[in-house]
Amino acid sequence: MDSPMNRQAPTVALQPAPRCTLVIFGATGDMTGRLLIPALYNLARFNLLNADFRVIGVGHRKLDDDEFRGGLKHSMEQVVASRGGPAAGFDAQAWDWLMGRTSFLMGDFEGEQTYAQLATMLAPEPGGVIFYFATAPTFFQSIARHLHDAGLLKQGHGRWRRVVIEKPFGRDLPSARELNKQLTRVVHENQIFRIDHFLGKETVQNILVSRFANSVFESNWNRLYIDHVQITAAEAIGVERRSQFYEQTGALRDMVPNHLFQLLAMVAMEPPNSFDADAVRTEKEKLLDAIRIQTPDEALQNSVRGQYRAGVVGGQSMRGYREEEGVAPDSRTETYVALKLGIDNWRWGGVPFYLRTGKALARRQTQIVIAFKDAGHALFRQSAQEKPPSNSLVLQIQPDEGLFFHMKAKVPGSKIRIAPVSMDFRYADHFMTGHSSGYETLIYDCMVGDATLFQRAADIELGWEAVMPFLQAWEDGGEIHPYRAGSQGPVQADVLLARDGRQWLPLE
Ligand code: BG6
Numbered sequence: 001m002d003s004p005m006n007r008q009a010p011t012v013a014l015q016p017a018p019r020c021t022l023v024i025f026g027a028t029g030d031m032t033g034r035l036l037i038p039a040l041y042n043l044a045r046f047n048l049l050n051a052d053f054r055v056i057g058v059g060h061r062k063l064d065d066d067e068f069r070g071g072l073k074h075s076m077e078q079v080v081a082s083r084g085g086p087a088a089g090f091d092a093q094a095w096d097w098l099m100g101r102t103s104f105l106m107g108d109f110e111g112e113q114t115y116a117q118l119a120t121m122l123a124p125e126p127g128g129v130i131f132y133f134a135t136a137p138t139f140f141q142s143i144a145r146h147l148h149d150a151g152l153l154k155q156g157h158g159r160w161r162r163v164v165i166e167k168p169f170g171r172d173l174p175s176a177r178e179l180n181k182q183l184t185r186v187v188h189e190n191q192i193f194r195i196d197h198f199l200g201k202e203t204v205q206n207i208l209v210s211r212f213a214n215s216v217f218e219s220n221w222n223r224l225y226i227d228h229v230q231i232t233a234a235e236a237i238g239v240e241r242r243s244q245f246y247e248q249t250g251a252l253r254d255m256v257p258n259h260l261f262q263l264l265a266m267v268a269m270e271p272p273n274s275f276d277a278d279a280v281r282t283e284k285e286k287l288l289d290a291i292r293i294q295t296p297d298e299a300l301q302n303s304v305r306g307q308y309r310a311g312v313v314g315g316q317s318m319r320g321y322r323e324e325e326g327v328a329p330d331s332r333t334e335t336y337v338a339l340k341l342g343i344d345n346w347r348w349g350g351v352p353f354y355l356r357t358g359k360a361l362a363r364r365q366t367q368i369v370i371a372f373k374d375a376g377h378a379l380f381r382q383s384a385q386e387k388p389p390s391n392s393l394v395l396q397i398q399p400d401e402g403l404f405f406h407m408k409a410k411v412p413g414s415k416i417r418i419a420p421v422s423m424d425f426r427y428a429d430h431f432m433t434g435h436s437s438g439y440e441t442l443i444y445d446c447m448v449g450d451a452t453l454f455q456r457a458a459d460i461e462l463g464w465e466a467v468m469p470f471l472q473a474w475e476d477g478g479e480i481h482p483y484r485a486g487s488q489g490p491v492q493a494d495v496l497l498a499r500d501g502r503q504w505l506p507l508e
Pocket of ligand 1: 167254
């Protein structure tokens with residue numbers, strides 16, 4: 001799990017990936033330009049791609065190689081601009097190197113002709129091939145079947161073939177099961193790399209290191225010391241240009257069974273026997289399997305849905321969700337969700353896990369809060385004063401990545417007065433971390449065949465199983481509460497915790 005982007009750590013001496021070709025289906029889409037190509041560029045900058053590496057983009061649009069590369073350049077410029085402009089250090093040599101080995105194949109994902117042409121282009125490839133499905137999910141099964149029928153998934157004699165599948169993987173449990181069934185008919189399970197880009201984030205991988213390399217945390221990491229856990233993935237952006245996708249998806253499907261559950265699994269799983277892919281994934285699966293399946297009534301009680309209205313985010317006014325282009329004026333798609341979950345196992349029995357995610361909130365903040373119980377005996381009573389908050393450990397995933405421990409200390413003076421203080425570790429103070437989306441690590445891992453950070457079929461299905469009661473309960477009713485863009489979300493989400501005598505750590 002060494003990150004290809006962390007060049008600082010002396011123990012990390014990664015080799016360039018083995019020879020391979022990356023075939024991207026959906027090459028003219030947003031995801032390729034905004035995430036995949038910038039990640040490949042980062043890998044190229046750090047000499048982590050093989051000298052014979054090639055990219056073949058497959059897409060519907062009528063483009064020649066130069067036009068395709070021109071479009072990628074345009075997207076890359078936008079990415080660089082969003083990171084503070086060329087001052088952030090654009091490496092033109094690495095970019096030219098990457099573009100010099102990038103070509104385009106215009107083709108219909110459902111037409112045999114595309115795969116015949118691809119077979120010709122791949123014929124001289126003696127190494128590996130990664131087929132990356134960056135398309136709408138409706139194409140996943142069909143692309144896999146065509147690749148199989150064209151003989152493009154055959155391995156042997158040092159040739160490997162892998163398939164990377166993006167989310168959303170299904171839209172509920174039955175569709176995810178069906179997709180897994182259809183895919184594994186034509187692609188071997190160990191050739192399938194189901195991606196969740198949260199797992200590529202340094203801070204997400206650091207959860208396991210924090211827990212299992214620091215005895216001070218691990219010994220307290222259970223129901224005896226922990227009162228509850230909060231997992232937040234708040235975004236300041238609205239739906240932007242993705243309303244067509246988002247209208248059909250909503251906050252729960254978009255973020256919970258995948259990204260939030262990956263965070264949940266990392267924070268709550270048992271220690272694996274080793275860091276081998278299978279050992280880690282087995283423990284994660286056991287944890288997901290222990291999420292209590294709620295009845296529809298419980299699901300309604302334990303969830304809050306919201307939808308943003310017009311407001312101001314970061315000083316900029318933002319229109320309401322229903323005013324976004326492509327959104328129905330009476331849309332009932334949730335842009336915010338908060339859930340209360342329980343985990344039925346020895347370690348976590350009785351400890352609530354509160355999850356929330358939403359768009360157009362006060363700020364971007366992805367974090368896990370481990371809220372510890374109060375000391376057994378209240379020796380220092382705060383008679384007239386307000387009671388300081390209990391100890392908590394904040395695993396800050398992004399931005400301002402780090403680990404913050406909130407504790408109590410005596411205020412200097414003759415009387416005993418207690419005030420909240422904090423011990424902070426910030427990644428940026430200790431390591432030279434570059435701009436990385438998480439895709440760098442995951443693409444590199446796929447090239448070297450390390451599946452630790454990818455999901456098996458069972459992970460995906462267990463995630464859907466745990467959210468099905470909410471989807472079902474909402475089909476029959478339940479309110480969608482409006483919240484102002486730029487706020488903390490609907491007040492009902494505060495009530496969800498207040499009812500248990502708890503409160504969210506504010507987004508600030
Ligand atoms: C994607 C969701 O998977 O993750 C988006 O589809 C969301 O809606 C994004 O914005 C969040 O990822 P990150 O890395 O920006 O936190």
